[in-house]
Amino acid sequence: MSVTSSTNLESQLTTTWGPNNSYPDVPLVMSGYTSRLWTRESQPQFWSKYQVWEWLQQVMDMNQIDASNIPLQNFDMDGHQLCSLSYQDFIRAAGSVGPILFHSITDLKWSGQYHVDLGQQELKPELDFSCPFPDVSYPPGEIYDSLTHPLAPVASPTPSSPDIKRSFSHQVKKHNPRGTHLWEFIRDILLNPERNPGLIKWEDRTEGVFRFLKSEAVAQLWGKKKNNSSMTYEKLSRAMRYYYKREILERVDGRRLVYKFGRNARGWRESDK
Template identity: 75%
Template sequence: MSVIPSTTLDFQLTTSWGPNNSYSDGLFMSNYTSCPWPHDASPQLWSKYQVWEWLRQVMDVHQIDASSVPFQNFDMDGQQLCSLSYQDFIRAAGCVGPLLFQSITELKWSGQFPMDTGQLDIKPEFDVFSPFPEVNYPYAELFDPSTVPLTAATSPVFSSPDIKQSNSRPHQVKKHNPRGIHLWEFIRDILLNPERNPGLIKWEDRTEGVFRFLKSEAVAQLWGKKKNNSSMTYEKLSRAMRYYYKREILERVDGRRLVYKFGRNARGWRETEK
């Protein structure tokens, strides 16, 4: 009889990690306490995008300026990321390397079974401001930096002998983000999260960096949430956007309403960064 080889089934199972299987009913909420990273899949299965998301998230949480880490060095998928050594991380990210290594290591573990971080007490601030039926919100306010334990700094796990960081340069981790990320980075991050972006903003021209707001007020609300400012509106958000023209973080796109374009000073939005 014709029996389908089990290997085929296995293949199908393991490859179907599409967007429709993860948080269809909000159950994912139950495990976000173990790890602030809402990714359904273990790090090994991350796409390049997800790797970058993770990067930004870590930087965010630790209030480290995103520009202090060359994202190009992490142009890889989760599989490759997970195979990097401690030294690789230092090579790729300098003094932030240990932090990243710590984070990814934890994620690899928490992917196996929910780890108990002890005092991680995230309050359910998912107070559903939601124009979004199924997805709560993208990722913007998934957690509060203050609720995340200072991992790398306190972890004894990585007291590896060759931390030549200490003598080569007591360079402090550069952190000069005002209050989390900047508006344009916030926008960029929504754009780079197609799976979790419930039609808030859409690329008009991916390679040119042209995008359009689909739900301007919803984005403004999210931004307000991020800044703890419940009175944020698109009117005000757009004023801030217009200030970016002068700084060439955004380029002008006229004629088309709600359309903007990243400028030469906006980084991290390209598929293959140069």
């Protein structure tokens, strides 16, 4: 496997995305929604702390629970530790959200195993989608690719049920129709400062104000995610401006490259309180 192209951006990213992203053989190759190829680590038992964190964000997001409702620090652990928690442990760690989390992780453990069998050989994108939690297992260096993916999509309040799991190859991926939305992509870069090589930074964390530091670099990453090599900040920003109307973003007047999350943007708030 090799890096398909070697733009400045890519070399920058592969080197600056953080010391713990040593996936030299996993360049930023991803084609649109088929980027969720990383099933080899689809089993939560093997998740890193970061992946655990990501899973948390998604479950909260999916269930429309404000992340500040639970002490995320209680989940400062890797997948192995997470999987060893009992139902009661989840209750202790997350209160009323505990059961939801427990349920989710139970499903994932289950389907992770299942998936391994499926995926012995080379996994094709189609197969990846069969993973109920496809994006969770991407390599750490690719946070911008998948932070927000579709957690197991559900219409019901409690997303992960054994039923869903069993028929995951069909249902589960349906929800987040087109994968991560732009604002989620932006949010997820912001939420991962350790892996965000100076692309975007918070201006006011509690108010949700942030600023693009490398607008074109972000645009390129977005384009990469969408398999669109001609993405530019100009075009990306047009999409951002459409968010004003939907109140996913609020205008910040007079400050270039500065945006603010609006009432309809979820999952960006600081979790601890």
